[in-house]
Amino acid sequence: MTQHADLAPDTLTVAAGRPPREHDSPVNPPIVLSSTFHETAPPTGSDRIYARMSNPTWDPFEEALGQLEGAALPALAFASGLGAAAAALSLVPTGGVVVIPRHAYGGSVSLALAEEARGRLSVRQVDIADTEQVLSQLDGADMLWLESPTNPMLEVAETAVLTDAAHAAGAAVVVDNTFNTPLVCRPLDYGADVVLHSVTKYLAGHSDVVLGALVTSDPELRSQLTSYRTLHGAIAGPFEVWLALRGLRTLALRMERSQANALELAVRLEQHAAVQRVRYPGLPNDPGHERATAQLKGYGGIISIELGSREAADALVEAVRLWLPATSLGGVESLVERRRRQPGEPTTVPEALVRLSVGIENVEDLWSDLNAALSSAANTR
Ligand SMILES: Cc1ncc(COP(=O)(O)O)c(C=O)c1O
Incomplete structure (x- = not known):
């Protein structure tokens, strides 16, 4: 797939994720409805084996979103934004600590609290606009969850300051960028480790799709998130991903x-x-x-x-x-x-x-x- 590092973001939404320019090839990626793929001998080492592991319809969307977020790697599509949130939370080690805005999207907070209730991790809820309060909660944290502006209180965090402090404390930073979209903010630019989207919202844009995504530039994190997606199995459907790429164009x-x-x-x-x-x-x-x-x-x-x-x-x-x-x-x-x-x-x-x-x-x-x-x-x- 073509890299377009030199293009403006609004051009990227249109140009990224197109099939290679070959005679008679389509300008839009097709929807591939196949649960399994031909095997070759000798094996190629590709993960194009079975559609729970990878699907050709995911690739152009993941490529385009990765480029839009300024990532070095393609995004990962998930069945929903909350499915992506579950994968991101899985990066917290058992017994670890998550610092999360009390007014982050309610589903994300409820998910973290449900994990806490079954003893998987502990949760510190903070007023994300109160920088001093957040800084005071980072000691011993494994993950800082950022959402800014928050849903629905629209509080704005000092994202770069908090990201640097979280890293200094040894915590990974996950940013829910659903409200902003990469056109308004690119959290990887200020050092976030993982960006989350409810693609259901602006990226797909027509209230006809439920879909999520994660983006990271870290190959190790991406590999862990890919394994989570493959093993937990609640993957995105090809049609939803195709619709999301169509939505992204505008x-x-x-x-x-x-x-x-x-x-x-x-x-x-x-x-x-x-x-x-x-x-x-x-x-x-x-x-x-x-x-x-x-x-x-x-x-x-x-x-x-x-x-x-x-x-x-x-x-x-x-x-x-x-x-x-x-x-x-x-x-x-x-x-x-x-x-x-x-x-x-x-x-x-x-x-x-x-x-x-x-x-x-x-x-x-x-x-x-x-x-x-x-x-x-x-x-x-
Ligand atoms: C900011 C934010 N993050 C995550 C989600 C969850 O996304 P989904 O509904 O696609 O699972 C939502 C849904 O409203 C949201 O508003």
Whole structure:
């Protein structure tokens, strides 16, 4: 597969992961639906033996994502983001310690806590925006889990400082880069060991796929993660991976539009009488603004707002017509959800917090729907 180190990231999303340029060959990689592959004599030493170990449809996606994250090696596709998280956590030795943001994606925290409950490892939950607190928890840690901005509180960590401190303490650093995508941040550049994606979200981008991925430049880590994937066996389906590569082709345009829409909506939401607080790192008075500006190439497409009460938040989700009331994020369509509706959400997330995943629709249509729904929700007690 061609390396494109010289290309800009938005070009890479289009150019990476193409089949070799040969006469009559397709410009897009085909979906290979085969569970097994011809054997040759003598054996070649390739892992193209059985489709749980490797699959030709994974290769172009893994190649493209690896290049986008600036990795020296292709990514690894997993059946879901949480499947990728389980593989990443498996790098913690038995009896080891994981430091994780208390407001990281709820599934990742629940998974770490479930591992703790069965005695596999111990978990230290931290306020990831509080650098001093995180530093104080790194002694004896085996892994620092970073998610920045966090889901759904949108707290921003000092990622490079924490990564250096974790390494000095002997801990590996895993970064969930789902919210940012490699177009907004490349954690390997500041020294992270493993990058995680819920590909389900922005990378695939159309809310029609569940998929995950891990990226690393370390051959030893990649080999351990590959063994985990092969042995645990919950692998990605070829069709899902093919759809994800198709989605990746438009990532730059989708991110540009979604972020522009989000910034415009965040500014307007700040002025709305029914909104008590807007969390969006793109707003100059957001606590994470300075760090986000220094560390990221954009502020993302997710906004969290707090209304006057849980009832008002529920009423907002009921009242929207264009926005879709659903969980998840990062698709072309705008989604709205009161996060505490999810049973696993920590109680430190306010009951009246509503997460907005801003899509690529016309911003005026999004605003008029939201504005009307907010005004009607404000009358709910
Ligand atoms: C930040 C983040 N990481 C990981 C996941 C888990 O990904 P998946 O749903 O693909 O398993 C999610 C899902 O919402 C997420 O938002």
